Amino acid sequence: MRRVAVTGIGIVSPLGHTINDLFDAARNGRSAVHRLEIAGAERLAGPLAATVQFDGSAFFEPARERLLDRVSQFAVVAAARALADAGGELTDHERSNAGVFVGTGMGGTLTVDSGYETLYGKHSDRTHPMTILKGMHNAPAAWIGIEQGLRGPNLTYSTACSSSSVAIGEAWLRVATGMLDVAVAGGAEAPLSLGSLSAWGAMHTLASVDSVDPASSCKPFAKNRSGLVLGEGAALVVLEPWERAIARGATIHGELIGYGLTTDAGNIARPSVDGQAAAMRAALAAACIRSEQIDSINAHGTGTQANDSVETGAIKLVFGERARRIPISATKALHGHLLGAAGALEFVLSLLALKNNVALPTMHLQVPDPECDLDYVPNVAREGAAGRTMLSNSFAFGGTNAVLAVRAVH
Amino acid sequence: MTTTDRIRAMLVKDYKIDPDRLTADARLEDLGIDSMGLAELMFNIEDEFRVTVPDEQIQLSTLGDVANYIDKLMARNDSAPATPAAMADTAASTGGVNTQPAS
Numbered sequence: 086m087r088r089v090a091v092t093g094i095g096i097v098s099p100l101g102h103t104i105n106d107l108f109d110a111a112r113n114g115r116s117a118v119h120r121l122e123i124a125g126a127e128r129l130a131g132p133l134a135a136t137v138q139f140d141g142s143a144f145f146e147p148a149r150e151r152l153l154d155r156v157s158q159f160a161v162v163a164a165a166r167a168l169a170d171a172g173g174e175l176t177d178h179e180r181s182n183a184g185v186f187v188g189t190g191m192g193g194t195l196t197v198d199s200g201y202e203t204l205y206g207k208h209s210d211r212t213h214p215m216t217i218l219k220g221m222h223n224a225p226a227a228w229i230g231i232e233q234g235l236r237g238p239n240l241t242y243s244t245a246c247s248s249s250s251v252a253i254g255e256a257w258l259r260v261a262t263g264m265l266d267v268a269v270a271g272g273a274e275a276p277l278s279l280g281s282l283s284a285w286g287a288m289h290t291l292a293s294v295d296s297v298d299p300a301s302s303c304k305p306f307a308k309n310r311s312g313l314v315l316g317e318g319a320a321l322v323v324l325e326p327w328e329r330a331i332a333r334g335a336t337i338h339g340e341l342i343g344y345g346l347t348t349d350a351g352n353i354a355r356p357s358v359d360g361q362a363a364a365m366r367a368a369l370a371a372a373c374i375r376s377e378q379i380d381s382i383n384a385h386g387t388g389t390q391a392n393d394s395v396e397t398g399a400i401k402l403v404f405g406e407r408a409r410r411i412p413i414s415a416t417k418a419l420h421g422h423l424l425g426a427a428g429a430l431e432f433v434l435s436l437l438a439l440k441n442n443v444a445l446p447t448m449h450l451q452v453p454d455p456e457c458d459l460d461y462v463p464n465v466a467r468e469g470a471a472g473r474t475m476l477s478n479s480f481a482f483g484g485t486n487a488v489l490a491v492r493a494v495h
Numbered sequence: 496m497t498t499t500d501r502i503r504a505m506l507v508k509d510y511k512i513d514p515d516r517l518t519a520d521a522r523l524e525d526l527g528i529d530s531m532g533l534a535e536l537m538f539n540i541e542d543e544f545r546v547t548v549p550d551e552q553i554q555l556s557t558l559g560d561v562a563n564y565i566d567k568l569m570a571r572n573d574s575a576p577a578t579p580a581a582m583a584d585t586a587a588s589t590g591g592v593n594t595q596p597a598s
Contacts, residue, residue: 147511148527151535211542214534 086261090330091338093269093323094433095166097159099135099316099420102166107430108437112466114448116300116419118314125279131291133302134277135316135421152215153228154193159319159426160225160273161232167269168233171323173333175267183235184265185226186256187321188248188272190425191281192222198278225273229321237265243425246385248272250428250479250487253322254344257489260324271321272426285315288354290389301449303422305386305415306393306461308454313387316421320429339436340492342474343372349484356392356480361385361399364486365476369403372490376404379411379490380472381444383435384461385480386415387422392480394456401459412444412462412470419448428479432489435477439493444470498544498569499562505536505543506558519559523592526558534594540565546572556591 096102099117100110110117117135126132141150141158153161164185168175175183196219203209218224223241230239238259242251249272256270276282285291292312295302304310322338330337345367349360369376385396393415401408416434423430438445443466450463462470477489496504503517512526523533533555537548540561546568555561 146527147509148532151509152531211538214538215531218531 087263088327089257089260089324089341090327090335091322091341091436092325092330092335093167093171094338094436095163095168095170096318096320096430096433097137097139097163098318098320098430099137104433104437107434108441111416111419111434111445112443114419114446114464116448117316118300118302118419118421120294120299121277121282123277123279129282130286131293131312131314133292133294133299133314135314136277137318152218154196154219154224154275156189156193156195156273156275157219157225157228159275159317160187160321161228163271163273163319163321164229164233164269167321167323172335179267180234180236182237182265183267183269184237184256184259185229185235185239186242186252186268186270187226187229188242188244188250188252188425188429189222189225189274190243190245190248191274191276192243193220193224194276194281195278196220198280201280229269233269235269244485244487245481245483246422246424246427247479247481247485247487248425248428249320250432250477250489251346251485253341253429253432253489254346254487256324257341257344260326266325266329268324269321270324271319271429272423273319274424274426275317276315276424277317282315291315292388303388303418304449305384305388305418305447306397306454306457307450308452310388310390310393312389313417313422316423318423318430319426320433322429322433337494339439339494341489342374342492343368343490345369345371345488347486349486351484353484354482356395357484358395358398358402360484360486361396361478361480362402364488365399365403365478368476368488368490374474374490377407378474379404379476381412381414381438381470381475383431383438383475383477384413384415385478386417386447388417396478396480397457397459408459410460412460412467413447414438414445414462415447416445428477428487428489431479432477432491435475435491438471439473439475439491442469442471443467497562498565499558501543502540502558502562502565505539509539517558519557519562521558522556523558523561528592530593533592536561537594544569552593554591554593560591
């Protein structure tokens with residue numbers, strides 16, 4: 086197996102468009118969650134979201150912009166930023182075998198929602214001719230390939246909330262085993278349509294609005310947590326063999342050392358302590374490290390009743406008594422739940438936490454829950470506490486658990 | 496306002512194309528309009544011109560070809576419903592941009 090370096094990061098996130106802005110907001114606990122202002126928002130149970138400030142016309146020619154759903158626009162922009170950050174122009178030979186691995190839970194749901202509104206809401210048969218091409222789940226990955234001329238494997242993973250951790254993990258496997266020398270991997274999501282929000286609300290998974298401060302509505306691991314807040318955006322990274330990165334003098338953000346993937350094969354919605362624990366153990370095994378070597382964790386930490394207590398139990402199962410001494414960060418309180426892009430954005434935050442050796446805070450944790458009794462770094466970042474090696478957890482409806490193990494360069 | 500002028504106005508407004516490039520002999524491909532772009536343009540033309548484009552493959556090369564196609568379509572619409580057979584003489588040709596993508 087080859088060592089795998091992360092040499093490029095590109096984001097389009099509710100907390101900003103650069104890694105400096107993202108990390109600064111996460112470190113200082115600035116929430117992007119706000120009341121959602123879309124037509125029909127008053128009909129939603131939890132009219133909240135973490136949205137991205139984004140104008141597609143700043144990045145695309147009009148004729149091209151019209152072909153891309155918002156999710157594909159996010160993906161293309163984030164991938165371009167990641168490749169620019171990685172530096173060095175790829176040769177045509179390198180592009181001919183460079184891979185693209187993208188996770189998305191809901192694909193072009195805004196386009197699909199609009200098509201349904203036309204058909205069922207307006208009773209019109211004027212379905213837009215771009216509906217399929219904009220709405221299909223593999224459009225974000227396809228457009229990255231088209232825009233960057235990357236002609237190797239072009240794969241889309243849709244495992245709900247673990248999609249982009251799976252995408253990064255599968256890319257890691259191919260780079261580590263020598264199948265690929267360059268991979269662009271991550272996730273994109275643009276789920277903030279009325280139809281999507283209504284469906285999420287119908288599951289009783291969305292947070293209710295904090296009447297005092299809507300920005301603090303998502304409260305992972307707190308006793309008074311009421312659910313998740315949907316977010317949008319994209320995060321893509323460039324993976325390459327360590328030796329190649331060193332040889333070309335690239336800046337290395339961190340090392341992806343392992344990836345664990347398990348399936349609950351139990352309940353489609355209710356998470357499993359055993360399944361999550363197995364994924365963390367699988368990541369440790371793939372990284373060839375012991376649990377004692379994990380210094381901190383970026384939790385899945387959605388703010389739902391079920392996830393946070395089950396994840397707490399899984400961490401205890403893997404780390405035993407030491408679990409209480411491991412700093413655990415749940416950053417979804419700030420950037421929302423990006424669903425298929427969540428794992429990728431949190432992987433990036435894990436890289437940045439390690440790079441700066443700062444354990445990021447779990448915000449809005451004012452009321453402790455006896456069932457969630459670990460060290461979640463409540464409300465204030467902890468300098469010098471991220472350590473050298475982290476796990477980034479992503480768990481999903483459908484029971485697909487994906488865990489990435491990351492090591493700092495320092 | 497001629498048909499060409501109206502299509503030109505649509506392309507300036509929706510595609511932000513420089514009006515100076517929108518001559519009758521301007522090739523669609525050179526304007527960045529590929530097969531799906533033409534399909535979308537026809538969709539918008541249906542709204543603009545209140546016509547129904549028949550469900551058929553359309554293969555057109557230039558802006559002038561698009562205008563001629565629409566003019567014939569409107570003329571047919573005035574007398575009889577447009578059908579693929581009725582439009583076959585303008586739609587079927589070689590070269591140019593085709594509205595039907597391969598799957």
